[in-house]
Amino acid sequence: MRVPVLSPEGQPLMPTKPSRARRWLKSGKAKVVHNDLGIFTVQLVSKPSDTKTQPIxxxxxxxKKYTGIxxxxxxxxxxxxHLQLPFDTVKRRMEQRRMMRRGRRGRRINRKVPYSQRAHRQARFDHRRFKKVPPSIRANRQLELRIIKELAKIYPLTTAVWEVVVARGDKGFSPVMVGQYWAIDQLxxxxxxxxxxxxxTFLLRQQLRLEKQKTKKGDAIPATHAVDGISLAASQFVRYRQLKGKQGWWEGSVDITPAPFVVVRRPPICRRQLHLMVPSKAGVRRKYGGTITRHGFRKGDYVKAEMARRVVYGWVSGDTERQVSVSDINWKRIGQFSAKKTCLVKRSTGLLVLPNKGLSNLPPLRGQI
Known part of the structure; x- marks a missing residue:
């Protein structure tokens, strides 16, 4: 395990051992800084003796639904x-928005006048000429880019390795391919x-003797998707060389060690809706959605709640007149707790990060290669 280190100006340096970081903190040579991913990071108070870095x-x-980094x-x-992508959530909300829009347009049109005089919307421009990225796929790629940007703030990253999808035939216009090209250009x-x-990636994973779980891809464990992320990153240190007409060989070396493992997702917060799908009676619309609660908390805040000698940690997902709803990382409600017995631990960053206790080790491949 290594602890990220920042210079006094905030520039990332080479990570150090936890023992050295503890000595720095004890002697006052460094201080603890926080980041959106919850990675324990220290920042030096005085100028370091050396600022050289190694490739990372x-x-x-x-x-589509999960990503490994x-x-x-x-x-x-x-x-x-292990990233849980918001594809299904965004797709469902876009369908709901389309239904609400069609309902509003249907109520606006006066069907008593001739068809040519009705208030139909004007024809829009051809939005498919510019290879538009669908919102669901764009949300997936934006979450991945957000994580990489946060990592670049604390690690001196030198290269990003992206696994691409090679479509067969003339499928370069497909949403997956368009979103892939867009994300690479942004990165x-x-x-x-x-x-x-x-x-x-498969050949290198075999060479590194790492086993991947090919069933139950939704399991939040390193063996599902994070193992491929490590294999991709390790490709910058180990490569396959082959001469024409001769047998090839692997060149270079890399050490795969136990490391911190986290599960990251976006909080599925419902935005404030001024117009619900079905209008309420008497024209009075109830409050729905939004990120602010009436108790000073924001949806997505990490809090500590207590009830009947039961202490839980979770994220704020809603509120009532006197209570606060606390949910787990899967956004399933743990319970409703009194606002007076709920304490704020960390403000919402737009990310739900669940760290794994201890270090996680990638499973070794069984048998001989």
């Missing part, structure tokens, strides 16, 4: 993550990007 790469295995150096595995602004295909 981040691997991204993007998917890994941060790797040549000597140690630094961080792993190139931050880091140099190296693309890699799935079969290359």
């Amino acid at each position: 790469s981040v691997g991204v295995d993007p998917g 890994g941060v790797q150096s040549a000597k140690v595995t630094l961080w792993m993550a 190139k602004i931050l880091l140099p990007v190296v693309t890699q295909e799935g079969w290359q």
